[in-house]
Amino acid sequence: MEESKKTTAQSPNDPVEACAHFSRLIGGDTNLVLHGGGNSSVKASRPDITGQDRDAIYVKGSGWDMGSLEVPGLTPLDLPRLKELLELGELSDVDMMRELSAAKLDPGSPNPSVETLLHAFIPYRAVQHSHADVIVTLTNLADMNAPDEVVRDIFGDEVIVIPYVMPGFDLAQEVRENWVSQFHDGTRGMVLLNHGLFTFGDDSQTAYEMHMKLIKKAETWLEREAPVAPQKENSLPSEILLTDLARLRYQMSNTAGKPMIVRRHTDSEVAGFVQRDDYEDLARRGPLTPDHIIRTKRFPMVGASQDSLDLYVQEYESYVEEFRHRVRTEFTEIDPAPRIVLDPEIGMLTAGFTAKDAQIAADIYHHTIPVLCRSEDHLGGYKALSAEELFDVEYWDLEQAKLRKSGKPPELSGTVSLVTGAASGIGKACAEELKRLGSAVIGVDLNPEVNKVFVGDDWVGVEADVTKAEEVDEAIKRGVERFGGLDIAVVAAGIFGNSAAIEDLDSEEWRRVMSVNVDSVQSLFGSIGPLLALSPIGGRVAVIGSKNVPAPGKGAAAYSASKAALQQLCRVAALEWAPKKTRVNMVHPDAVFDTGLWSEELIAERASSYGISPEEYKKRNLLSVEVTSKAVARSAISLCTDDFSTTTGASVPTDGGSDRVI
Numbered sequence: 001m002e003e004s005k006k007t008t009a010q011s012p013n014d015p016v017e018a019c020a021h022f023s024r025l026i027g028g029d030t031n032l033v034l035h036g037g038g039n040s041s042v043k044a045s046r047p048d049i050t051g052q053d054r055d056a057i058y059v060k061g062s063g064w065d066m067g068s069l070e071v072p073g074l075t076p077l078d079l080p081r082l083k084e085l086l087e088l089g090e091l092s093d094v095d096m097m098r099e100l101s102a103a104k105l106d107p108g109s110p111n112p113s114v115e116t117l118l119h120a121f122i123p124y125r126a127v128q129h130s131h132a133d134v135i136v137t138l139t140n141l142a143d144m145n146a147p148d149e150v151v152r153d154i155f156g157d158e159v160i161v162i163p164y165v166m167p168g169f170d171l172a173q174e175v176r177e178n179w180v181s182q183f184h185d186g187t188r189g190m191v192l193l194n195h196g197l198f199t200f201g202d203d204s205q206t207a208y209e210m211h212m213k214l215i216k217k218a219e220t221w222l223e224r225e226a227p228v229a230p231q232k233e234n235s236l237p238s239e240i241l242l243t244d245l246a247r248l249r250y251q252m253s254n255t256a257g258k259p260m261i262v263r264r265h266t267d268s269e270v271a272g273f274v275q276r277d278d279y280e281d282l283a284r285r286g287p288l289t290p291d292h293i294i295r296t297k298r299f300p301m302v303g304a305s306q307d308s309l310d311l312y313v314q315e316y317e318s319y320v321e322e323f324r325h326r327v328r329t330e331f332t333e334i335d336p337a338p339r340i341v342l343d344p345e346i347g348m349l350t351a352g353f354t355a356k357d358a359q360i361a362a363d364i365y366h367h368t369i370p371v372l373c374r375s376e377d378h379l380g381g382y383k384a385l386s387a388e389e390l391f392d393v394e395y396w397d398l399e400q401a402k403l404r405k406s407g408k409p410p411e412l413s414g415t416v417s418l419v420t421g422a423a424s425g426i427g428k429a430c431a432e433e434l435k436r437l438g439s440a441v442i443g444v445d446l447n448p449e450v451n452k453v454f455v456g457d458d459w460v461g462v463e464a465d466v467t468k469a470e471e472v473d474e475a476i477k478r479g480v481e482r483f484g485g486l487d488i489a490v491v492a493a494g495i496f497g498n499s500a501a502i503e504d505l506d507s508e509e510w511r512r513v514m515s516v517n518v519d520s521v522q523s524l525f526g527s528i529g530p531l532l533a534l535s536p537i538g539g540r541v542a543v544i545g546s547k548n549v550p551a552p553g554k555g556a557a558a559y560s561a562s563k564a565a566l567q568q569l570c571r572v573a574a575l576e577w578a579p580k581k582t583r584v585n586m587v588h589p590d591a592v593f594d595t596g597l598w599s600e601e602l603i604a605e606r607a608s609s610y611g612i613s614p615e616e617y618k619k620r621n622l623l624s625v626e627v628t629s630k631a632v633a634r635s636a637i638s639l640c641t642d643d644f645s646t647t648t649g650a651s652v653p654t655d656g657g658s659d660r661v662i
Helices: 002-008 015-027 079-086 093-102 116-121 133-139 147-158 169-182 204-225 242-256 268-274 279-283 290-296 306-326 355-378 387-394 397-405 425-436 448-452 469-483 507-532 557-580 600-610 614-618 629-638
Strands: 039-047 053-060 074-078 126-130 159-162 189-192 196-201 261-265 340-343 347-352 416-420 440-445 459-463 488-491 540-544 583-589 651-654
Touching: 015 039, 015 053, 015 074, 015 126, 015 204, 039 074, 039 116, 039 204, 053 079, 053 116, 074 079, 079 093, 079 116, 079 169, 093 116, 093 397, 116 169, 126 204, 133 147, 133 189, 133 196, 133 204, 133 355, 147 159, 147 189, 147 204, 159 169, 189 204, 196 204, 242 261, 242 306, 242 347, 242 469, 242 507, 261 355, 261 469, 268 279, 268 340, 268 347, 268 355, 279 340, 279 355, 290 355, 290 387, 306 387, 347 355, 355 469, 416 425, 416 469, 416 507, 425 440, 425 488, 425 540, 425 629, 440 448, 440 469, 448 459, 459 469, 469 507, 488 507, 507 540, 507 557, 540 557, 540 629, 557 583, 583 629, 600 614, 629 651
Parallel strands: 159 189, 416 440, 416 488, 440 459, 488 540, 540 583, 583 651
Antiparallel strands: 039 053, 039 126, 053 074, 126 196, 189 196, 261 347, 340 347
């Protein structure tokens, strides 16, 4: 209630804005809502194009999270039409969603929640719904009194208790049938077993405050009946062979039919769970709510071996075969790869086809672990829905329709890339292009700001000096534990050095340039070669060379020689790594002026020495084009796509055409 007091003064006057506001308060608490879960609604009049008021209901739309819900994410629908639909004897989920789409008062608004008809039925203006951990703890108990009795003992007449029914038309009808017999004057909430909590009121603030009140009651009961001792500091072996992790990712990706991101978790909560004697049994109890199965599968894989994976796949395929007759529409089978892996040595791995998917699975299971442990240790055990009921959600008509309609993912979706020199210039442009194509990127740079270059689950920036092997190896370790392996490497870190004639070239300067441009790459290749060999798509390496390789310049002996040596290193790598399906190619840019090596003053000075303007100087090549970091990045990353699947050991000029090279 403290939170509700604090936010009362902030409550907007407009009912739709208030609905969004209090939805965000609920959605901002991960103990109540996770990644798209929960929903909310408010009934309010809406003027149509003629100015006439229409009875409407605004329901959270698909694709919007409660925690970030804004007014555009609340879909307005024709309320009288929805009430007509509630009078039907039956309505399939697919037909229901078509009818809901037709009932939208704004065609441009998102598709509304599948629970829209339930919101429409509830005879209150405002409704808030969550999947609060404490509520599903109460409704998923195995050996105590029936869950509905436990709920009634705690809440009395304050809530209606509804047995589990899949969301949609059937759930709305189930609530209608129970409403009259269970509703009392003091009823302001509803617990859906194995699902979550609904609260309602004359406005969103009232619904929100009732939500907090009921959750507090559940917390108080659990603290009394199932007190949890302070969590111990548990730990797992911090060191694992990165190739072991990459190999498991390779095996899981092959099982899934496309590359996956696999993230390792070793926090104290995970460590404590996998060190329990009964963790294998608990892991097979099932998800907190059935909608989690879309992100986590029915249960995790236990163990991190090929045998464990083979057994998991066999069990999943048997489960699908046993219940596939329950699918009423065209059947699209989901891949059998696990999304959660538990192992006493590794900890927890979470998997997905994007870094975000892997993180969502992690968030869900981090909330699952304490519920499983609390129920088992203090409340007689945890019990999820039956295999049949979970299958019905995993292969729901609406989910099957999403699978069939899903567009082609970005070309490099599910892959993992490493980019050196990623904080600026060509390296940053390469990282940006890789992210655009769907790859998760490990960015390495001497600049400490590298961790802030990009944000999101698909980026990890690590400060490291490429000439210090131990720092680079630590960056690789962080990246591989974050994403599971390595598919692509882009070497963009490099320096030009001080210009000097050979007789004036200091040996330390020569060594400095060689150390950055060649030695560091040799060391890097030694570290990443075994990981690239375990890529599910075949390793791919792009190295940024220089026009100075085929056409060196005066005063650039160290730079030109280092880039020439780098080319030979890459050619040898192409020879040695080809049997392992890793290909290595180079691009040779020239005069890339939008990097840290060039300032406007320096460009003007060089242009003046040639008697031309700065713009002319930038395009001083055969094609008269400016060679930008982005243009070089597009060429380099193209070499890492399937467009060049038959190319290795190549050197591609990206210099606008140089008469000296040609």
